[in-house]
Amino acid sequence: MxxxxxxxxxxxxxxxxxxxxxxxxxxxxxxxxxxxxxxxxxxxxxxxxxxxxxxxxxxxxxxxxxxxxxxxxxxxxxxxxxxxxxxxxxxxxxxxxxxxxxxxxxxxxxxxxxxxxxxxxxxxxxxxxxxxxxxxxxxxxxxxxxxxxxxxxxxxxxxxxxxxxxxxxxxxxxxFTPKDQKFKIGKAIILNEGKDVSIFATGHLVWKAIEAGYILAEKGIDAEIINIHTIKPLDKNAVIQSAIKTKCVVTAEEHQMNGGLGDSIAQLLSRELPTPIEMVAVNDKFGESGTPEELMIKYELDTINIVEAALKSISRKS
Amino acid sequence: MSSIEELKSLATQVRRDVLRMVHAVNSGHPGGSLGCTDFFVALFNVIMDHDPKNFTMDGVGQDIFFLSNGHLSPVWYSVLAHSGYFPIKELCTFRKLNSRLQGHPATAEHLPGIRIASGSLGQGLSVGIGAAIAKKLNKDDKLVYTLHGDGELQEGQIWEAAMFASAKKIDNLISTIDYNGKQIDGPTEKINSLGNLKLKFSAFDWDVLEMNGNDIEEVIQTLKIAKAHTGKGKPVVIIMKTEMGFGVDFMMGTHKWHGVAPNDEQLAKALAQLPETIGDY
CATH class of the missing domain: 3.40.50.970 (Thiamin diphosphate (ThDP)-binding fold, Pyr/PP domains)
Structure with a gap:
């Protein structure tokens, strides 16, 4: 990692x-x-x-x-x-x-x-x-x-x-992204190349995906971590190429599961490359008052949730 | 195009176009279109400094117009076509599949003359203000015109925009209100009364003018006065009294023809009151 x-x-x-x-x-x-x-x-x-x-x-x-x-x-x-x-x-x-x-x-x-x-x-x-x-x-x-x-x-x-x-x-x-990194709309960024599971993350969850990658590495799991900064147009090629390699997927975002990044990736994969997918997202709930850290834990958008989702996704590989 | 007789003759033809357009597809909004025909004819043929043959989206160096109450598309399309923006014969495609003349004005089909989509009400004043600010930033001394329905003034965004326009001294903008007192469900007075509209705009610190929108000479005169009032630190509004359905006796005095097309018999009866002048499309 x-x-x-x-x-x-x-x-x-x-x-x-x-x-x-x-x-x-x-x-x-x-x-x-x-x-x-x-x-x-x-x-x-x-x-x-x-x-x-x-x-x-x-x-x-x-x-x-x-x-x-x-x-x-x-x-x-x-x-x-x-x-x-x-x-x-x-x-x-x-x-x-x-x-x-x-x-x-x-x-x-x-x-x-x-x-x-x-x-x-x-x-x-x-x-x-x-x-x-x-x-x-x-x-x-x-x-x-x-x-x-x-x-x-x-x-x-x-x-x-x-x-x-x-x-x-x-x-x-x-x-953590390089200061001089040019931003290309619709071009996903591969943060870590891996072979066991693809983690597609956006926004604040990208850093948490990296942290999850460290924990997974300690468990001997080689996660591919991709920053999907552009949800639309989705970098379809990056998603499919990674899913072909790892054969299981996790998505992570600070958003409802309905309508978010996970939903875009699930739509793409179900049509072109059916693949086990686990989504780290808010599941049909409104938030509440609290510190950002407390809320990310309570609503299961934390590092550990990405790790667990990755393990589950891996277990679903045929 | 300058003489009043010629303008009146054009207005009659435009009213025929409106009726024939909505009849052909059995849909559309004839009432407000007929009521505002004289305004459109005067604005596009006498008042605005524009170049129909060389339409540009940015409209730099030209006066530009936004129709906020987009359901008046039939009259706008007819006047645009007669001004030379696109072929008059294209009016026969109104509301049909693959047409540039969408039910409500749109930009996706690139119809010359249209700069933004409208139809969902209340948005055009904000858009006009934005275009007016862009003109100021571009050091372009031409004007921005907008038209709104009176029922449309029930939308909150209109008053957000009205407050902003005076606060920021948007004085290169002339907005006209089609004050016909009618909307789909009935008289505006009963649906959600506008109260004293003149006082409302005055309280929002606009320069307020009034006119009879069905007297083309008065329309021209008032629009000229409105132009003279621009550049003085205030947005200008004209409260334009019109009769919905003007020009067709059985369409006047009721809100019924807001969004209903005439049938064959009604069309014949209406056209008999508006003899062909320039020629039907």
Whole structure:
């Protein structure tokens, strides 16, 4: 098992903030919009440096999405910023009609996704956003795993013409991806080559998958660990090639099982290469208040859950 | 196209187009389309600075228009076609399979003149504001026009946008409200009254104008005044009184024709009141 040493602990949202600031310097067409969460979204640097291209919309997310769609018509590249809950479920029809169906070049950037938002509780802990967004035609769906990758993804999506949903989170997590790693939409990253089980993880669960890989290695199990940062379009080739090799699969994500990464991979494999699959995800429940760590344990999204899922998946190989 | 007689003649033809389009597919929304025909004819033929033969999505250097109440697609399509955006004969494809003229306006089929999908109500004002901000950022001094139904104002997003537009001094935007007092389920007054609409927009700090939308000379005059009111720090709204179904006696004075197509007999009766002028598609 390849060893990963994080350079530091950083929040993914700060990666977004830095990436956005970089874009502001590079591309005069990049415009940022925020619905009264500039500090939480780490958009302060952009707002201070480029006040003419920063639009504070106030607590009016539907209006923000519409304005963003309108800005694209004049050739701008708008990045909207608010929490994942308010970026998706609250404005689903606005995104569906004015952004996805109209195929507008809007970048919907969403922080505080999932249980790791923590103490605010289930009202804010959206676990359905990947599903909502991946169902929309034209929409790209990305869930980054650490600070460096979030920064790289933020910069990369400005070059993609069309709607993108970029999901990241609140807590500080190990920052381990290479600082200079280019972000390629739809290109999975193999973190460890293995032969016994494939672990496909996204977002904060990528690091936990690496930790699970260490534990599995101690048990003599050689896990292949793949970072699926882009849920849509899914890197089908990477999934199938790995499943051919290992013959059993685990998926891991901070999201509902319904509509998430696991569901995308299961759909692909059931059609093209039926393979035993175990899913580490929230199973049809809302979250609750608690620390991120406590919640990840209670809702069975922790390292040990990935290990157990891997053992179970291996046991199901024919 | 400049004389009032020519514009009236075009308006009559557009009303015929609207009726024939919805009749042909036994679906669509004739009532509001007929009520707003004079507005569309005036806007696209007299008021807007635009280049129908060279449609660009970004509309840089041109006035641009958004139809927020997308169900008025028949009148918009007819006026777009008569303005030269696409062949008039294409109107016969309205709402049919593989057409660029979708039931509600859409961009996926690349119909010239359409810049965003609309139909799900309440979204067009926000879009117009975004386009207006882009014009300011691009140092483009042309204007953005939007049209909304009065029933549509029951959507909360409209008021999010109305609050924002004045707060941020979006003064290159002219929004018009089709104030016909009717919606699918009945009179707006009974469904969910708008109350004093003029006061509401004034309280939201918009520059408010009013006009009779079925008097084309008044429409032109008021739109010219509205243009003169732009660039003064406030968004401009025109509360446009119209009669749903205008031009066809049995379609006026009722909400019944909001979203119902005439049958053969009703079509013949309606067309008899609107003699062919420029020529049917």
């Amino acid at each position: 390849k060893t990963y040493t994080p350079s530091d602990q950083k929040d993914t949202r700060s990666g977004f903030g830095e990436g956005l600031y970089e874009l502001g310097k590079r591309n005069p067409n990049v415009v940022a919009l925020c619905a009264d969460l500039t500090g939480s979204m780490k958009m302060d640097a952009f707002a201070a440096e480029f006040p003419d291209r920063f639009i504070q919309v106030g607590i009016a997310e539907a209006n923000m999405i519409g304005i963003a769609a309108g800005l694209t018509i004049g050739g701008k590249i708008p990045f909207t910023g608010t929490f994942a809950n308010f970026s998706t479920g609250r404005v689903y029809d606005q995104i569906r009609q004015s952004v996805a169906y109209s195929n507008k070049n809007v970048k919907i950037c969403a922080s505080h996704a999932g249980l790791t938002l923590g103490e605010d509780g289930a009202t804010h802990q959206i676990l359905e956003d990947i599903g909502l967004m991946k169902m929309l035609p034209n929409m790209i769906v990305i869930n980054t795993c650490d600070f460096n990758q979030t920064k790289a993804a933020t910069i990369a999506i400005a070059d993609h013409i069309g709607p993108v949903y970029l999901r990241f989170g609140r807590p500080k997590v190990p920052n």
